[in-house]
Amino acid sequence: MEEFRKKLRTKIILCRILAASLLIALIVLQVLVHRGVLRGETNMGFFVGGITVLIMNIMRMKKAVKDDAALKQWYVRNTDERTIAVQQKAGNFTSLLTLFLLCIAAIAASYINNTVYWTLGAAMGVYLLVYLGALAYYNKKM
Structure with missing residues (x-):
């Protein structure tokens, strides 16, 4: 159970780093928009939502790390x-x-807009590469 507790602590640290990164990115984008370097609006909802979810997960994991019953339940799940x-x-x-x-x-x-076509094609290609890479990795690992 101590090994799982260490894994949760590592996940807490990673979530904190990600939340801090999102907060820094939001602040930098807001400053750049207000200075006129970037046009348009930042996706504040995306950043605030991501930070909120990360903070909620951090709180749940910290509770599980401190309480043995919650840790056992988390482990079983x-x-x-x-x-x-x-x-x-x-x-x-x-x-x-x-x-x-x-x-x-x-x-x-492809029938409507060439830019959208190539963007979707690129997204599909990246997605396919990631999927095939993960498939190869787990086939070798297992």
Whole structure:
């Protein structure tokens, strides 16, 4: 159980770093917009939402690290074989569906706007590379 507690502490640190990075990025973008370097608006909702979710997760993980009962419950939830299998099936289906929808959107966009077509094509290519890379990594790892 101590090993899992260490993993949670590491996740807390990573979440704090990510939240701080989002906050710094938001501040820098706001300054650049107000100085006129960037036009338009920043996506404040994205940044504030991301920071809020990260802070909520940090609080939940800190509670689990301090309380043995909560830690055990968190451990069971994260190591349950059925839950892991369901998440893997859902993730695989979602990945393939997303790739399929990107293909359909790219085909439709090719008739409407060339820039959107190439953007969707690039997104599809990056997504496919990441998917195939993860597939190769986990095939070698397991």
